[in-house]
Amino acid sequence: MSLTYLRYELLRTLRNRRFFVFTLAFPLVFFYLIAGANRHATLGGLSLPTYYLAGMASFGTMMAMVSTGGRIAAERQAGWNRQLRLTPLSPRNYFRAKVATGYMMALITMVLLFIAGATLGVHLQAGHVGEMVLLVIVGLIPFAALGIFVGHMVTPDSMGPVMGGGVSVLAFLGGAWGPVGGDSGFMHDVSQAIPTYWLVQAGHVLVGEKAWSATGWIVVAAWTVVLVALAARAYQRDTKRV
Amino acid sequence: MTITDTVTAAGIQLGGLTKSFGAVRAVDNIDLVVAPGETVALLGPNGAGKSTTIDMLLGLLKPDMGDVRVFGMAPAEAVKIGAIGAMLQTGQLIRDLKVRELLAMMASLYPNPAAIDDVVDITGIGDIADRLTNKLSGGETQRVRAGIALISNPDLLVLDEPTVAMDVEGRHVFWTSIRRIAASGKTVVFATHYLEEADSYADRIVLMARGRIVADGPTTEIKATVGLRTIRVTLPNVETDDLSALDGVKSSERRGDAAVLHCTDSDVAIRALLREFPAASDIEIAGAGLEQAFLLLTGDQESEDLS
Numbered sequence: 001m002s003l004t005y006l007r008y009e010l011l012r013t014l015r016n017r018r019f020f021v022f023t024l025a026f027p028l029v030f031f032y033l034i035a036g037a038n039r040h041a042t043l044g045g046l047s048l049p050t051y052y053l054a055g056m057a058s059f060g061t062m063m064a065m066v067s068t069g070g071r072i073a074a075e076r077q078a079g080w081n082r083q084l085r086l087t088p089l090s091p092r093n094y095f096r097a098k099v100a101t102g103y104m105m106a107l108i109t110m111v112l113l114f115i116a117g118a119t120l121g122v123h124l125q126a127g128h129v130g131e132m133v134l135l136v137i138v139g140l141i142p143f144a145a146l147g148i149f150v151g152h153m154v155t156p157d158s159m160g161p162v163m164g165g166g167v168s169v170l171a172f173l174g175g176a177w178g179p180v181g182g183d184s185g186f187m188h189d190v191s192q193a194i195p196t197y198w199l200v201q202a203g204h205v206l207v208g209e210k211a212w213s214a215t216g217w218i219v220v221a222a223w224t225v226v227l228v229a230l231a232a233r234a235y236q237r238d239t240k241r242v
Numbered sequence: 243m244t245i246t247d248t249v250t251a252a253g254i255q256l257g258g259l260t261k262s263f264g265a266v267r268a269v270d271n272i273d274l275v276v277a278p279g280e281t282v283a284l285l286g287p288n289g290a291g292k293s294t295t296i297d298m299l300l301g302l303l304k305p306d307m308g309d310v311r312v313f314g315m316a317p318a319e320a321v322k323i324g325a326i327g328a329m330l331q332t333g334q335l336i337r338d339l340k341v342r343e344l345l346a347m348m349a350s351l352y353p354n355p356a357a358i359d360d361v362v363d364i365t366g367i368g369d370i371a372d373r374l375t376n377k378l379s380g381g382e383t384q385r386v387r388a389g390i391a392l393i394s395n396p397d398l399l400v401l402d403e404p405t406v407a408m409d410v411e412g413r414h415v416f417w418t419s420i421r422r423i424a425a426s427g428k429t430v431v432f433a434t435h436y437l438e439e440a441d442s443y444a445d446r447i448v449l450m451a452r453g454r455i456v457a458d459g460p461t462t463e464i465k466a467t468v469g470l471r472t473i474r475v476t477l478p479n480v481e482t483d484d485l486s487a488l489d490g491v492k493s494s495e496r497r498g499d500a501a502v503l504h505c506t507d508s509d510v511a512i513r514a515l516l517r518e519f520p521a522a523s524d525i526e527i528a529g530a531g532l533e534q535a536f537l538l539l540t541g542d543q544e545s546e547d548l549s
Contacts, residue, residue, distance in 0.1 A: 004350035012338035079333030083390065086300060086330075087351045088322045 005089070009097045010104055013071070022163070023067065023109055027060035031116055039120055044179040046207055053117040054132075054203020055176035057110050058196055059167075061136055064105035065143040066167055068098045070159045072151025076238070091235065099144045106140060107133075128206045135202035135211060139220055142195045145227035152234035170196045195223045252311065253278040253398060253429040254299065259308035261294050268294040270453035272308070276431060278397070281424045283440035284433040285464070286450035292433035293331055295450070296402050299431070300328050312398060324352040324394030329387050331402040331433075337376035341367060341386050344375055348393045356395035365389040365419050381412030388419065399423060401432035405439065417443050441465050471508040473515065476500050476524040488514040500524075 013019055035049035043051040075081055084094060110133065114124065154162050173180060174196025181187025191197050198216045205211050212220075254276040261269040269291040276282050284292045297303035298310055301317030312320040320326050335344060342358060349355035362371050365385050370378060378386065384407055391399060401420070405413045421443065424430045434440055440447045440461065447464040449457040457464055470492070477485075478499045485494040485501055490510030494503045505511040508527050515522055 002350040005347055008339060008343055008347035008350075011343070012336065015338040075336055078336060079330060080336050082302060082330055083333055085302060086321055086326065086328050087348065087394070088324070088353075089351050 006097050006100060009101050013101050013105060016071075018070065019064075019067065019105060023060050023064045023105055024112060026063075027056035027109060028112060028116055031056045031113060032120075035120055044175075046204065046209075047122070049117060049120045049122045050203075050207050051178075053113055053122055054200050054206065055171075055178075057113050057132075057136065057203050058139075058174065058199035059171045059176045060109035060113065061106035061140055062143050062171060062196060062199060063163075063167055064109055065099075065102040065140045066147045066150065066163060067105075068102045068144065068147035069149070069151035069154070070156065070163060072098065072148060073154055073159055074156045076152070077156050081238075085239075091239075095148060098148070102144060102147065103137065103140065106136065110136065122206075124206055128208065131205045131211060132202050135205065136199060139195060139199040139202050142220060142223035142227050145224060145231045149227055149231040149234050152231070152238045170194060173197075175200045193219055195220055252276070253280065253313060254431065255309070255311040256295070256299065257309045257311075259295065259298060259310065260306050261298060261303065262306055267453050269298070269305075272453075272455055274448060274455065274458075276429060278313075278429050279427050280446060281430040281444050282432075282446045282448060283444035283461075284431065284450055285435070285437065285440040285447050286433075287435055289452070290435075290450040291453040292450055293402055294453075296328075296330075296400055296431075296433055300326060300400060320398070324354060325397050326400065327391035327394055327396035327398070328400040329384075329391045329402065329404050331406070333387065335375040335378070335383060335386060335390075337374070339375055340372050341375060341378075341389075342371040344386070345389055345393055348390050352394040354395055355393055358393075361389045361392050364392065364422055366415055380407040381409060381416070384408055384412070385416060385419070388416065392423065396428065398429045398431070401430070403433050403435070405434075405436075413439075437465065470529075471505050472528055473503040473505060473508060473511060474500060474524075474526040474528070475503070475515065475522045477519055477522045480519060484518075485515075488518065490514060 031049075031052050035052040038048045041048040046054075114129065117124065150159075150162060150166075171177065173191055174194045175191055176196060176199075180191040181189075192215060198212055198220055201209075201212060201216060252275055254274065256272055256274040259269055259272040259274075260267070272291075272295060284295065286292050294303065298305050299312070299317065301310070301321060310317055313325055315325070317326070339347065342362070345358050345361060349358060362368050365388050367382070367385050367389055370382050370386075375383075375386065384404060388401075388404065391401070399420075404420075405416055408416060417439070420430065420432075424443075432439075432444070444461055446459065447457075447461050448455055449464055476499050480501065482494045482496050482501065485491060485503055488503070488511055490505050490507040490512075491503045491514075492506050494501055496502075503511060503515070512525070512527065515525075
């Protein structure tokens, strides 16, 4: 895949207003609103700013990745996917560029949140930050597939509710806004079965908590397998219709 | 070595091409050969099978039967080396890029792209090259789309009803560019349902109706065939056989008190009509729509009342 192509793909995403609002502005504003007002409180055994740093990082990076779907849907509606089929760009590389862009947006979101965290006195160690970033990269894989799936199923018009609603529910159930279901019980199990939970957990390594348990890896892997299969089917159905 | 050097004798070869959608046979056993450097118009009304043919030519659609070769290759291969450039019937541009950036992005996908400045020049988009793609008018968008079709420096340019979204002025500017492109030796195939466009810009017209090629020849020849006129006249109590027998009239039909005469020469026909039937009133002479011309040409009775 050509770097020039990727560069323009990135540039047009950066110019997109929706990206700024949902992926950058929204998590930052909420982080400051909630964590700023409660900088000395604790939540789920962590300092509240740290908890919200992890929560908003999971929300923002998830949004960055899933909004790939919005771009795919818009390009399908514009007939751009047909235009691209008249170029040497393979579908695989098309999706690679989209996912790579999603990851770059996710990194920008995390960096900004780390800076915001520092201004509220969240102290971070380089090792912990590195570990979190790696876990987030893995944890976003099912969301990359989710984006591609949604991008082939949904029209741009209904993308707003699907993204705003769906992602918010996933973020909430995963504990991005605060722990769900306590330490055990049904809601706790539901929360753990959702990949967002593990994105939030990835943030908790910032304060030296241990990385994912075996459950985490299994949940992320299972969602990846299912969503990749769904995305592949949605893509094939879409190209057959032309 | 350029791609042009390796091109074999035939530019495009379609053999026995057939495609159905459910019970509808959109393209029915089409054979077509286009030589390199030719400018060919696929002319026909909506539903004639032009777009389906083009989609198969480009490899976007798999034929049920038949074979497509572009410069001796399968369409996908020709696309991969950048030998085909196409402007599809529907389609917008992706947003949030400037026109020049979009062209650079597309150029980066090809092994031997055209120079961006050359493409900007030939499509006349210099004044909008630094504008965002989501801030263009319909005509400007079409010219940028033509630019995208040219960015691979293709040997074959395919345009599917390219001027539908344009005003008269935009059309003129657009076709002037296409003429320059055709003059540079490229093969151009375009679909249209405007006889004037086919007449003004093609060397050869391939006339399509209901999935078939009903005529294929030099532009002047085809124009004479489909350039029929009709006379509509209020004239009760006259047999259509008597009307059809008039000089200059090819056939006629009755619609209540009115009759419609399909004329090979409307000047001769109107004189004959007034001489033989002085009672004729409410006379209208009109150029036949393509649909009408095709129905006459194909002699298809069952759907004559479609129009």
